[in-house]
Amino acid sequence: MNHSAPASTQETAIPEFVRGTINLASARLGAVGLFSTDAFFAPLERMLNDEPAVFLPDEYDDNGKWMDGWESRRKRTPGHDFAIVRLAMPGRILGFDVDTSFFTGNYPPHASIEVARIDAGEPDEATEWTEILAKTPLGPNAHHFLEITDPAMRSRVWTHLRLHIYPDGGIARLRVFGAAHFDWSRxxxxxxxxxxxxxxxxxxxxxxxxxxxxxxxxxxxxxGINMGDGWETARRRGPGYDWTILKLGHPGEIARVVVDTAHFKGNFPESCELLGANLADHTGPLDDEALRDSEEWTTIVPRRKLQMDHIHEFAGDDIAAIGPVTHVRFNIHPDGGVSRLRLFGTKA
Structure with missing residues (x-):
């Protein structure tokens, strides 16, 4: 197997189905690799790392070339390898990125994925698995964005997945794009x-x-655990300010806002403000017209000064009672980093 440094992973446009999703297989959020049939060359947990895969040309360990992902040995018996992952949270799955970055002569030619919902405990011999992604070809050193188009499958909630690779090889990263499920009746x-x-x-x-x-x-x-654990923009060199639009987990009335600039010292925003809107019939991404309209949403927290490495709480007279909202626009002036944003309130 040739382990000379491969060219960087091919540039791949991010597909539409990824917009507005979260990675349910994020190790940072708590996803865990529970089991693999084989992890001789590289452990399963690396496949769930949030950072993009890297290639270290001179790095070797006791079993051979160090690779950034999950890699099984060459299979010399019938069958194939698989791995079981507990998702970071129960959620609905819209698609995957099966990323073979830097795996060139050692990638699996095919993969498939099964899912299960387990409300307590972990999978066992009695677990019923449902195929969500049929056996699909893979290529070397590439992102494979694979959308789930079946409405019935997209609407169901899952807690675990089983990734099959045929027959063996390495996967750099597995991203599971979807939305978290929370029982709001509680x-x-x-x-x-x-x-x-x-x-x-x-x-x-x-x-x-x-x-x-x-x-x-x-x-x-x-x-936030460090300055990398938050939202941070590039330095703005022209007019304007940075912003993000968030969809709430449930429509509700916001009564208390916490803006935490932990670890951001020379790069915290000078100020921030929060706007809101009730878009009850809008469930997907926002188009260009809706993004422009968001600049005129109703103010919840007017522009307020921020400090470095500090928890800012806005409540009482600092909060405008505008009724239930489904979306918010968080503006930071002119740029910088925010570690955490908490929007406390009651569900509508």
Missing amino acids: VGTSDEVDLAYIFHGGRALAWSDAHYGSPERMLGPGR
Whole structure:
């Protein structure tokens, strides 16, 4: 097997079905590789890393060439290899990226994916698996964006998946694009809840810039662990400001907003503001006209100064009671980084 450095992965346009989704197989959000039939050359957990795969030409370990992904040995017996992954959260799956970056002479020629919903515990011999992606050809050193088009499959909620590779080889990254599922019936109408939390179904639909980190990271659990764990834009060299549009996990009335600039010191935004709209009939991505209209949405939090590495809380008189909203527009002036955004309120 030739392990000289391959050319970088071919440029692939991000397909429409990926817009507004989250990666349910994100290790950062809690996805875990539970089992693989073989991981001789590279462990399963690397396949779930959030960072793009890399190639280290001079890196070797006891079993051979170090590869950034999951890689099984060459199979010398009948059958094929597979791996089981617990998703970061229950969710609906819209498609996948089976990424073979830097796997050239050692990629699997085909893959298929099964899914299961397990409300407690982990898969066992009695688990019923459902095929969501039929056996599909793969190529070397490439992203393979594979959309699930069956409406029935797109509407169901899953917790685990089983990735089959035929017969063996390496997968650099597996991305599972979808939306988190949360049982909102468990939340009372007077209970305070984070309407934008990623585990509650909040997600980023659009943004002006995400050079150093996507807006979806602001909706993650806990406080940011470092400056890379948040939304950060490039330095703005012209007029204007940066923004992102978020879809809430459930329509609701926002009563308290937390903007956390943890770890952002020389690069925090000078100020921010929050606008909202009730787009009850709008479930997908926003078109260009809707994006322009969002500049005129109703103000929830007027423009407020921010500080470096600080938790800012806006409540009471700082919040305009505009009624239930389904979407918000978060503006930062002129640019910079925000670690976490919490939108507390009650469901409508």
